[in-house]
Amino acid sequence: MRLYLLFLALFFCSITFAQNSIKGVVTDEKNQPIPGANINVAGVKEGTITDYDGSFVLITKQTPPFSLEITAVGFSSSDITVESLSQKIVVKLNSEETKLNEIVVSASRAPERVLQSPVTIERMGIQQVKSTTAPTFYDGLENLKEVQFNTSSISFKTVNTRGFAAVGNTRFMQLVDGMDNSSPALNFVLGNLIGLSDIDVASVELLPGASSALYGANAFNGILFMNSKNPFVHQGISSYVKYGQTSQDVAGTNDYFDMGIRAATAFNKYFAVKANFNYMKATEWIADDRRSMTGGSIGHAENQNYDGLNIYGDEVTTSIPNVGQVSRTGYREKDLNDNKVNSVKADFSLHFRPWANETEIMLQYKVGIGNTIYQGANRYALNDFLMSQTKIEIKGKNFFARAYRTSEDAGNSYDMRFAGWNVQRAAKSDTEWFTNYATAFQLAGAVMGTNAIESAVTAREYADYNRLPAELASLPQFATPPTGKPRFEPGSPEFTSALNAIKDNPDFTKGAKFTDQSKIYHSDVNYNFKDLIKFAEIQVGGSARQYEMNSSGSIFTDYDGPIRYNEYGVYTQGSKLFLEDRLKLVASIRYDKSQNFDGNVSPRVSLVYSAGAQKTHNFRASYQTGFRNPTTQDQYIGLDLGPFALIGSAPENLVRFSETLNVSAAGQAAYILAGRPATPTVVMNGNDAYNKSYTLTSVKDFSEAYAVAANETERANAVALLKVANVQLVRPEEVKAYELGYRTIINNDFSVDINGYYNQYNHFLNTSRVAGVYYGDVNAAFNPLDPLSPVAALSRGDRRIYQVYSNTTADVSSLGFGIGLSKKVYKNFELGANYNYSQLNFDQSEDPGFVTGFNTPKHRVKASLGNTRLFKNFGFNTNVRWNSEYLWQSSFADGMIPSTTVFDAQINYALPQYKLLFKVGGTNIGGDDYIQVIGAGSIGQQWFASVTINP
Structure with missing residues (x-):
């Protein structure tokens, strides 16, 4: 109750200051109101935005005369001079094609137009959030060029760009207000669990491809930036309520509910506050794939060894x-499990501008808790799974410094297998x-x-x-x-x-619960010397991170207390304009060091040349590197899954993991026959898995041949099939990325964006299964008379299967290209289309046991048709997506994902005088259930209607 009263006092009480008030309205060339236009006082950090009827009220300390700068996505900018406080400001903006003219920051850590970005970049702004055909803006990311979703749950969708991604995408980074919101223990993003609400999104920027030169480890195949609205600029109380239904062949028709509220106010030019709260509940896309993983008929009625996928x-x-x-x-x-999905997320932030200028200090807390399904080696019900982030940040015109902590609690989560x-x-x-x-x-x-x-x-x-x-x-x-x-x-x-x-039992021999309270501590700094150094724009920065694994021995080998390790990185970047500002050169280099691995250097160099009288034809070329450190699980996992155990490859982890195994009766007799005491049990650790084992594929080949061998020659031939694993300890994987691109805007209404890339991977991270023997030397010559030989151990079943982590020595590369087109085809109707091609290059014979997990269709086509101003206050949008079939590979199951066509649509109607926006939409309209992940539930149809109140 006290927290509730504090919230009310904070956001609904008013403080009055002696300030000037300027009123006005912003419309387009057809006198239609433009909501969300930015009104800024030139030269100072004061501004506001227009509401749904295009009107605004600007509170300022300035006295006339002064200038206002008016901008809006999709329109040309305008400047106007305020001569008196009583002046009614009327501004008319002209429409323009701006998909490539929008300002982005992520590509170079400095403001620049999409048109002149040195690398491929996609952007979603406030207008795109409003017109998305998906139930949420995050779901709508699937319609961006280069984006492919892997859906494990109705509330757990993973972004994939340029391949090599399963449900847990450890090769893709997601930043929310500058914070990496990957799970500390799982090492990947849990969708939008602690992300943003639709009504708090300022912008979303996507960089497909390697970005380690600026963003460090794990910015390997792409990075997503989600930025929230600042309470100094976006004030008032906003809310939405969304209701709909999901329809799936297995689950039937079920209700879907989503609501959120945002409250923000600037008490004065020094202090502002913001809070968000969101709640969602739905019924899961139920996984019920009954195909047999052991072959034969479906069901035990005619297949006594039936193993159904789900x-x-x-x-x-x-x-x-x-x-x-x-x-x-x-x-x-x-x-x-109960097949119910729910999500609660909230965030609170305090914003200070102590010197009433561009320097701002922020204190922020974000929390998310929910139920969803995650698919890794098994299927996991994440129940009451909680993640939180606490941040302090100071940023100014040319710098920022932030520090934050990410923590998680597995709650009542469990392994369904x-x-x-x-x-x-x-x-x-x-x-x-x-x-x-x-x-x-x-x-x-x-x-x-x-x-x-x-x-x-x-x-x-x-x-x-x-x-x-x-x-x-x-x-x-x-x-x-x-x-x-x-x-x-x-x-x-x-x-x-x-x-x-x-x-509720964490012992996997009897229970299914997993325990986790891991944390990440992280800090970033960056400084731009553009006001001090004139010959080029120079930036320097760095980061430091500490991982703290705390699973009480249930996931990691942290049975005696949390395990911690550190990593850090430093970088510098320089950019320079040449040839009458037509040629832009950007070069950067970064050094990263993880406690358990050698340092890694990541360079990047890019060129952008702007041709044409208006510099609208932009050609770009870049070379950059990316790297990914082995995850906490790659290094420190120690998990007994029953038929096999997972062992991370950090040197200390090989000793930390150990288990006691029962020797067969025949094995105990062999000890006596060899003149040694009978040994009912043996103790094995990670060294046995990595250094004293055979590859599992060779053991299977040996077992089949040895079982039917009729004489010593055939038995010797069977033994010759065995291959010693000799697993090397894991090291960071690397990628060298080459990219060419072209962007242009023709006649102010036709945009073209073309790119092509080639990625070459080194030390690609890999898992493999090995069989460690209870006794015998796998490197010694086979002696058929030795009762304690490793071959004898295999034939008696005295072996243990492990999944180990290493790097493949095989050559792995990928290439692809894409083209995106957008055109105003009639009045305000906008037609967009894009195509992406992706290809994996890998010779399986170089490493027969290596599974690439490329998991990407070779061909993808997306198209859209919409009109945000079809007629007064009415707009609509449609999207269609198609992909060719492709192979899905994961530790849970492999299989083919069929080609799929999906059609989404929405219509919206605004009542500006009441600040209301009504929206009705549907996804997969008229389509059959389809899959994006082998083993996950099929995706059905989803219908929704929403009402949003936005000041």
Whole structure:
């Protein structure tokens, strides 16, 4: 209650100061009001914006005469002189094509037009947010050129540019008001969890491709900048309410609700405050892909080793003599979580201008909490997952310095695959279940004369539910009933009780909960010497970061306390104009050092030449490098996933990770035969995985050949198939990026943007599976008489499978090109279209076990048609997207993503006198459900209607 009263006092009380008031209106050439136009007093930091009827009230300390500068996206600028306080300011702006004339900052850390940017850049401003056909501005990013979405959840969408991205895109950076909002433990962005609200977006800028020379590690394949509105300029109370429905074949039709409020005020020219609150809830795009990952028919009725993609627990499988390979029944993903999505995010900031000039000090706190689905090696239900950021920043005309902390709490999140495994084990252990199955299968055939399929049905009925046909129930083999319980049916009290207990247990052998309270501490500085150095524009800057992993040993090897490591970077950039300001040269270089790796140097050089009388034909060329440090998981993960374990490759982590494993009875006997004490257990650590193992693919080839070998020669040939892994410790990956481009505006209404790129990757980060043996030397010559040889260990099952992290030595490269066109085709109708081509170059024979995960269609086409001023107060927009089919590769599942065509549309109507904007829209209109990620839910249709109140 006290916080609520403080909020009211802060934003709804007024403080009066002796200031001058100037009123006016801004319209277009057809006398239609222009909302969102910027009104600034020339030479000082005072300004305001127009509301929905184009009117404005400017509060200023200035006394006439003084000048006003009026600008608006999509219109030419205008200057007007204020002669008296009673003067009614009437400004008329002319429309112009400005997609390439808009000002951006991210490409060079200095203001410049998109037209003259040295690299490819895309931008979304306030007008584009208003006209987006998607439910939110963040969803609308999918319609930008070069952007591809990977959708894991209705609220978790990952931006991908130029390939190599899964759901967790560690090669793409996202900055919100200058803060990297990647998860400290997961190392990638969780969509818009702690991003911006539609009503607080000032601008969005996208740089596809490498940007490490200015932005450091992980600005590898692209970077997204989201900038919020400043309360000194954008004041008042704004709010929106959005209601709609989602429709999916699996989930049916369900409600969708989204609302937000923004409050901002400048009490005077020294102090302003801002707050945002947003809430969203919906039903998930339910994942229910039942294709068999082991081949054969779908379902256990005709496939006793069935492993459904979105069924968990049926991965538990064993080979039963005279029966074959058999899997447990498992549970569908839709039964292991409530399939509800919700999100709450808020931010609060205080803004000070102590000297009433461009220097501003900001204190900001952002928090987001919600439920969503993340897909990595498994599928994870992120329940009550919380992230927060706290920042202090000071920025002026030519500098900024900021420091912030990102923290997270996994809340009640859990692994749904382990949930499925352990719910069924809570009813009956794996050993008992498979024993029940084998007994019933063999006796069904012998006593009842059933075929294999019928016997399998009988066996599963008995193993799952302890039920038998009358012919078998009376047999002495079944006189003692199983000690395990019948299978827990989804929705039953027994199922719910078991699932809740497992979701709260962090021991993956019995539970599914993961714990995480990791943090990132980060700081940035930058100074531009343009007012001190005249021959060129010189900037210098740097950053420092500390990672703190704190999972209590549930994810990382931090069982004895948090693990911390540091990294830092410094850079400088110079730009210079030549040839009557037609040629712009930009060069930068950065040095980065991570605690666990050698330093990395990232240079960038670019040229932009502006041809034509009006400098409207701009040719650009650039060379730049990018690098990505191994993530916290690549280095320090130590996670037992049951069938295999994940081990990070930091040198200290190889010792920190260890586990005790049970030696088979045959293995214990071999110890005695070798004259050594019987050893029931062995202790293995990361060194065994990285230095004393075989590649898993070679072990599989060996096992198949060894099982059918009839003599010593054939057994020796099988042994020859084994390949020692010799895994090298992971190091940063690098990319060299070459790009050419051309931009122009023709006749003020036709824009063209063409680019082509070639990327060459070195030390591409890779994961691979290896098999470590409990005993024996994998580097020694095979001795068939040695009872403790590694080959003997493999044949007895005395092995442990690990997923390890390293770099491929194979050559990997990609290339692509794109073209974007925009034209005013009739009055204010604007037609846009773009095409992107992407190609991967990789010879699989150089590294047969390496999975590139390019995950990008070769061809993509997008088009739009809209009119923001179709007639008075009415506008509309449409978008269509198409992509060719492509291969999806990930640690969860591989498969082909079919070609897809998606059509979105919206109409909007404004009531300027009431500050209201009504909007109705839909996505995937008339289309079938489609997928963007193998293993995630199919994306259906979404309809929404909203009303926005904006001062």
